[in-house]
């Protein structure tokens with residue numbers, strides 16, 4: 001293996017650039033899908049403590065999952 005070459009034939013500088021772009025795209029995707037979900041949760045769930053906690057936790061989990069998935073998909077596309 002040639003030093004400085006990462007998996008997929010990209011050098012480490014190009015790979016880092018790709019990862020940064022993928023991260024930015026995935027953040028937008030995550031925000032764009034989480035906002036409607038948060039709005040829906042706010043409107044549909046009753047305003048008691050437990051429901052709010054459930055809403056906050058599911059929104060956070062959704063944000064993390066969607067950004068993870070979007071980052072992976074974006075990396076595939078950008079390569």
Ligand SMILES: [Zn+2]
Nearest residue numbers: 010011013014
């Ligand atoms: Zn390069």
